[in-house]
Every structure is written in C-alpha cells, then in structure tokens.
Amino acid sequence: MKGVAEFDLAMRSADARRGWRARRFDLAALPWLRPFIESRWPLFVTRSLALAGLVFTILAGLLGPRVGSHNFAIILVWIAWWTALKLVFIPLGGRSWCSVCPLPMPGEWLQQGNLLGGLQKPHGLGLRWPKKLRGAWLQSGAFLLIGLFSAVTLTDGRVTAWVLLALILASVGLSLVFERRAFCRYVCPIGGFTGPYARFAPVEVRVKSSSVCAAHSEKTCYQACPWGQYPLAMRDSAQCGLCMECLRACPSDNIALSLRPFGSDLGAAHQPRGLDEAFLALVMLGSALAFSAVFTGPWGWLKSAAYQVGSLPWLGYSAGFLALNLLLLPGLFAAAAWLHRRLSGSPAQLGKIFAQQAQALYPLGLFTWMAFTVSFAFPKFYLVAEMLADPLGLGWELPGLAALDFGWLQQVGPGLQAAILLAGLAISLRLARQLAQASVTNRSPVLAALPVSLFCVVYTGWVLWMLVG
Amino acid sequence: MTKTSLHAVLPWLVLALLAAxxxxxxxxxxAAAPRARRFRIEASQFAYSPAVLRVNPGDQVTIELAPQDVVHGLSIDSYPVDLQADPGQVASLTFTADRPGVFKLRCSVTCGNMHPFMTGKLQVGPPTLLWRSLGLALVALAAALLPRFK
Structure with a gap:
C-alpha cells in the first residue's frame, strides 16, 4: 500500500487540480454507457475474440508461407494491428489496447483462478515485483532487443509467432510468481511503448473527490486493480490499463472515466519524474529513427545488415543501433539538459532536470511513430486487403477485397507525414517552454527553453529528411 | 484595439504571415530546361543501385531495370511506372517527370522477406516538401519562444 507521505502528496495534488472537472467529461456518467463500463462482459468477450485471433495468428505464422508479405501473421500484426495501435489506440485511448490485449489473458486467468471474477483470491506465489527491477528499464531493454531483431521479426511469420508465444509464456510465468500484472507493468515491450504515450491521450481514470477516498479505509479500488494502482495517487495514466476494476470496486461511485484535453499529464514541472522514463522516451525516439532508416530509407545495405542476424554486417548494424539509442541521443539530450540548467539557474541536479525536461519528448516521440507508421504501413495496405480476401493462403478471392485501390494513400502520404511530425514538434516545443517557465526564477524562460527546443527541432529535421526528403 | 493587446497579437500575426x-x-x-535522362538501375536483394534518382521537372526519364540475383520489379509512387525483369534481362520504360516532388521507388515483385521494404527514391526538382516543412519547424520554434503576455 502507498505510504502516508505519498497519500498526502496525492491528496494535495488532487486538490491542487481544482476545477479539473470543468475540463473533463465523465463517460461513466452517461446512463446508456455505464452498464457497458460496469459489466466485465464486454471486455471479456472482446478479449476472448482477440485471444482466438492471437491463436490463429500464431498458427498462421508457424504454418503459413515463409515470405512475410504473404503470411497472415505478418500482415495482421505488423501492418493492421501496429497501424491501429499507433494511429488509433494510443493517441485516442492511451492504454486502451491493454484493456483488450489477449497476451496476458491466460496468465491472468490462472492467477485469478476464474475467468470473470476479478482479483478475489489470487493464485500463485503472489510475490511483489523486486524493487531493483521497477520502473521502465526492463521495457527499454525489451524494446531495444526487438529493435536489434526487427528486420527478421517484421518479415518472418515464424519469428513473429515465436515472439508472440514467448510473450504469452513470459506473462503466464510472471503471473504465477508475482502479484497482479507484473508482466504488463514492467516487462511487456508493447506496454513500454503505450505507457509513456498514454500521458498524451485524451482519456483518464481518476477519483472524483479526494475526500471521499480519504474517508474510505478499505481502499477496495487498490485491492481490485490488476495494475497495482491506487487511483487517488495516480499522477498520470502511464500505468492505467483502463480495465475499470476500480470503478466496479468503488462503493461510493467515486471513479470517473473522463475525456480530457490532449497532453493533460504532461508539463507539470513539480511532479517527480524518473530517469527510467526519460531513458525510455529517448529509446522510443532512437528506435523510430532507426526503423525509419531501415524500413523506409533507400539504403539497401542497411536493410541487408539488419536482416542478416548474426553476420558481421548485422553486428555493425547492432552497434550503430545501440550507439544511437544509448549514446548519441541520450548524450545530446544530456547536453541540452545541462545547458538548460546553466541558462535557467536551476539548483536541481542534472539527473533531475534530465528527467523533468524529457516530458517534452513524449508528443514528439508519439507523433514521429505515427508519421513513420503512415510511411511504413500505408503503401502496404493492399496486402491487408489481399490477406482478408485469402486469409488461409488457399487461393481464395473473396469478392471486392483484393481489388480495393489504395493508391491514393501513397499520394497523400508524404504531406500527411510532414503535417503529423510538425504537429508533434509544435506540441513538444510548447511543453518545453512550459517546463522552462516553471523552472526559472530570475532568468529568461526563452533562453532556458532553447536547448531542449533545439534538440526537438534537430530531431524533427532528421526524421523529415528521412521520411519526406 | 488597445496598445497592450496589439503588442500581444502583433508577433503572432507576423509568425502567421511567415508561415503562409x-x-x-x-x-x-x-528551372532547368527539360532534357532526356537515362538511368540503368541494378536491382539485387533488397537494394537498387543507384537508389536515388534526381531529375528536373519535364525531363524525359528512361529507366533500365537490370536484376542481378532474382526477379525484381520497379514501380514509382504517383507515376504510371511498373517494370519487371528476370536476372540477366533488362526491362526499360520512358516517362515524363511531370510531377515535382520526392517519390518512392518500390520493388513490385516479391523477391524475398525484405521485399516490401526494397525502396529507392525519385526526386523531381528540389525537395520542396522537406524545405517547406523545415521552414515551418523554425516558425514553430519561434512561436514557442515568443514572450507570453498575461
């Protein structure tokens, strides 16, 4: 359970957000929607269908054609689902995908000992996740690992199937050893991707009144939350899987599922931020850059190097990929944070400033991934139509699907990518200014904002050159 | 309009004008005079060589596709170009580069696992979208750093 100090901080922070409800719209208050949110059935049915789809995808990956562009698993996972995740689920729903994700279902069922009852009498060892492994470090590592093998994973149905199986097995194992959704919180690379960007999304689960929570000693919401979140203490939506168990468990109807302005969790300079979160934000930026170069750039030697796992060129690619993510971008951002410290006159330690200022990178990262997705997936949508017309590779031609024309997507693609990137940059620049404004005392916020802002502009220029140049 | 509100609005008007x-x-x-251009493109898994073609608007562009290892194809986004050839053969096609911009070359025949990502680039005239986007990025930087009036 959260400590008293953290509880007090949460109370103050919740009270400090006076008037927040004026800019929120509680979806759970809609009479026609409320039953769907309160009932576990809609999510259960959706997740069960997704699980069936996942099993089919794994089988198709293992048994289907070796050539990726003809394999159901590749098309479904890396074009259809990946596009939906980045262009719809995350920017509009935060961790909404996590609420229907089938990967942790088998482990969760085993842990709960039932399909629909929630966390009543958990099975397994129920250990707490080790303190040393908390934070986003493992997820950053998992994402880097995927980056190293991305060319093979994204093009070989068998590898994709084995990766999915490994994720399921890992989630089952961790569910039986550790409490709650340890896999989703600390290990899942997809969670590592969606969590940070959920801070930008226009959806949140929060308490309506902090005083109601203060008077409620049982904290049933915390007991029920598979993510181990205490709604009153939630500083942002990064670790909220939108499962709505807290709303079902609250005896006082004190939980709201609200629509809110985009980016509501970002820009608060006073809230503590971890270096792990900052590092993950930089890994996301570096990976987007590397993926853009490998998958959409004209450099054939780079594609071959990334694909030939274990070869000397691949070792070179790996070294470059890791240097970009572990040295170059963190080094440049550390320089920006150092300059910010000098120009703002802030007495805070460099590490703390590094973590605080990294908040400005979230919109840039999310929008860069969106632009990359447009470049990566839009020209391949015809493959989705072909796959739907012949999902089992049996030579079917289901009417009207294979003949769909997606040529127009190629024409609007470059302009759309540039617009998305510039929108992300504009939001990040605004955040950098906001953070600088909050951190200076007698110095100019314009100068203090300049280093991180220039980092964002240079990064955007780099991505623009790769995607539309 | 008061003097203070004019001071507050003027920089934004200037930036909006700059963005426009x-x-x-x-x-x-x-603008260069149109001329005939010929490119021999060697294709091998999963690269074109040369991978970047730069021409001027109005040029008559002839592309010769020469696969080196397996059968390859070449199509260009937004242009009616689609070539395919076996190894050892050459397929060619001539078209007028009448659409300025930067367009992707893509392999149009499944040639291996990385086939969907076998790309090149046709640049017709200057990369206008890139330059304009970079300009807008600088305008956005200026807007973010503008003094705030309360």
Whole structure:
C-alpha cells in the first residue's frame, strides 16, 4: 500500500487540480454507457475474440508461407494491428489496447483462478515485483532487443509467432510468481511503448473527490486493480490499463472515466519524474529513427545488415543501433539538459532536470511513430486487403477485397507525414517552454527553453529528411 | 484595439504571415530546361543501385531495370511506372517527370522477406516538401519562444 507521505502528496495534488472537472467529461456518467463500463462482459468477450485471433495468428505464422508479405501473421500484426495501435489506440485511448490485449489473458486467468471474477483470491506465489527491477528499464531493454531483431521479426511469420508465444509464456510465468500484472507493468515491450504515450491521450481514470477516498479505509479500488494502482495517487495514466476494476470496486461511485484535453499529464514541472522514463522516451525516439532508416530509407545495405542476424554486417548494424539509442541521443539530450540548467539557474541536479525536461519528448516521440507508421504501413495496405480476401493462403478471392485501390494513400502520404511530425514538434516545443517557465526564477524562460527546443527541432529535421526528403 | 493587446497579437500575426510565406512562396531555384535522362538501375536483394534518382521537372526519364540475383520489379509512387525483369534481362520504360516532388521507388515483385521494404527514391526538382516543412519547424520554434503576455 502507498505510504502516508505519498497519500498526502496525492491528496494535495488532487486538490491542487481544482476545477479539473470543468475540463473533463465523465463517460461513466452517461446512463446508456455505464452498464457497458460496469459489466466485465464486454471486455471479456472482446478479449476472448482477440485471444482466438492471437491463436490463429500464431498458427498462421508457424504454418503459413515463409515470405512475410504473404503470411497472415505478418500482415495482421505488423501492418493492421501496429497501424491501429499507433494511429488509433494510443493517441485516442492511451492504454486502451491493454484493456483488450489477449497476451496476458491466460496468465491472468490462472492467477485469478476464474475467468470473470476479478482479483478475489489470487493464485500463485503472489510475490511483489523486486524493487531493483521497477520502473521502465526492463521495457527499454525489451524494446531495444526487438529493435536489434526487427528486420527478421517484421518479415518472418515464424519469428513473429515465436515472439508472440514467448510473450504469452513470459506473462503466464510472471503471473504465477508475482502479484497482479507484473508482466504488463514492467516487462511487456508493447506496454513500454503505450505507457509513456498514454500521458498524451485524451482519456483518464481518476477519483472524483479526494475526500471521499480519504474517508474510505478499505481502499477496495487498490485491492481490485490488476495494475497495482491506487487511483487517488495516480499522477498520470502511464500505468492505467483502463480495465475499470476500480470503478466496479468503488462503493461510493467515486471513479470517473473522463475525456480530457490532449497532453493533460504532461508539463507539470513539480511532479517527480524518473530517469527510467526519460531513458525510455529517448529509446522510443532512437528506435523510430532507426526503423525509419531501415524500413523506409533507400539504403539497401542497411536493410541487408539488419536482416542478416548474426553476420558481421548485422553486428555493425547492432552497434550503430545501440550507439544511437544509448549514446548519441541520450548524450545530446544530456547536453541540452545541462545547458538548460546553466541558462535557467536551476539548483536541481542534472539527473533531475534530465528527467523533468524529457516530458517534452513524449508528443514528439508519439507523433514521429505515427508519421513513420503512415510511411511504413500505408503503401502496404493492399496486402491487408489481399490477406482478408485469402486469409488461409488457399487461393481464395473473396469478392471486392483484393481489388480495393489504395493508391491514393501513397499520394497523400508524404504531406500527411510532414503535417503529423510538425504537429508533434509544435506540441513538444510548447511543453518545453512550459517546463522552462516553471523552472526559472530570475532568468529568461526563452533562453532556458532553447536547448531542449533545439534538440526537438534537430530531431524533427532528421526524421523529415528521412521520411519526406 | 488597445496598445497592450496589439503588442500581444502583433508577433503572432507576423509568425502567421511567415508561415503562409513558407508554405506558398516558390523556392528560389532556377528551372532547368527539360532534357532526356537515362538511368540503368541494378536491382539485387533488397537494394537498387543507384537508389536515388534526381531529375528536373519535364525531363524525359528512361529507366533500365537490370536484376542481378532474382526477379525484381520497379514501380514509382504517383507515376504510371511498373517494370519487371528476370536476372540477366533488362526491362526499360520512358516517362515524363511531370510531377515535382520526392517519390518512392518500390520493388513490385516479391523477391524475398525484405521485399516490401526494397525502396529507392525519385526526386523531381528540389525537395520542396522537406524545405517547406523545415521552414515551418523554425516558425514553430519561434512561436514557442515568443514572450507570453498575461
């Protein structure tokens, strides 16, 4: 359970957000929607269908054609689902995908000992996740690992199937050893991707009144939350899987599922931020850059190097990929944070400033991934139509699907990518200014904002050159 | 309009004007006279060589596709170009580069696992979208750093 100090901080922070409800719209208050949110059935049915789809995808990956562009698993996972995740689920729903994700279902069922009852009498060892492994470090590592093998994973149905199986097995194992959704919180690379960007999304689960929570000693919401979140203490939506168990468990109807302005969790300079979160934000930026170069750039030697796992060129690619993510971008951002410290006159330690200022990178990262997705997936949508017309590779031609024309997507693609990137940059620049404004005392916020802002502009220029140049 | 509100609004008006100029003004690049261009493109898994073709608007472009290892194809986004050839053969096609911009070359025949990502680039005239986008990025930087009036 959260400590008293953290509880007090949460109370103050919740009270400090006076008037927040004026800019929120509680979806759970809609009479026609409320039953769907309160009932576990809609999510259960959706997740069960997704699980069936996942099993089919794994089988198709293992048994289907070796050539990726003809394999159901590749098309479904890396074009259809990946596009939906980045262009719809995350920017509009935060961790909404996590609420229907089938990967942790088998482990969760085993842990709960039932399909629909929630966390009543958990099975397994129920250990707490080790303190040393908390934070986003493992997820950053998992994402880097995927980056190293991305060319093979994204093009070989068998590898994709084995990766999915490994994720399921890992989630089952961790569910039986550790409490709650340890896999989703600390290990899942997809969670590592969606969590940070959920801070930008226009959806949140929060308490309506902090005083109601203060008077409620049982904290049933915390007991029920598979993510181990205490709604009153939630500083942002990064670790909220939108499962709505807290709303079902609250005896006082004190939980709201609200629509809110985009980016509501970002820009608060006073809230503590971890270096792990900052590092993950930089890994996301570096990976987007590397993926853009490998998958959409004209450099054939780079594609071959990334694909030939274990070869000397691949070792070179790996070294470059890791240097970009572990040295170059963190080094440049550390320089920006150092300059910010000098120009703002802030007495805070460099590490703390590094973590605080990294908040400005979230919109840039999310929008860069969106632009990359447009470049990566839009020209391949015809493959989705072909796959739907012949999902089992049996030579079917289901009417009207294979003949769909997606040529127009190629024409609007470059302009759309540039617009998305510039929108992300504009939001990040605004955040950098906001953070600088909050951190200076007698110095100019314009100068203090300049280093991180220039980092964002240079990064955007780099991505623009790769995607539309 | 009061003096204070004019002071507050003026920089934004200037930036809006600047953004409009960046978007609409023609780039200061001298137009070259159209001429015939010929490119022999060698294709191998999963690269074109050369991978980047730069031509001027109006050029008559002839592309010769020469696969080196397996059968390859070549299509160009937004252009009616689609070539396919077996190894050892050459397929060619001539077209007028009448659409300015930067367009992807893509392999149009499944040639291996990385086939969907076998790409190149046709640049017709200057990369206008890139330059305009970079200009807008600088305008966004200026907007973010503007003094705030309370």
């Amino acid at each position: 100029l960046v978007l609409l003004l023609p780039l200061p690049v001298a």
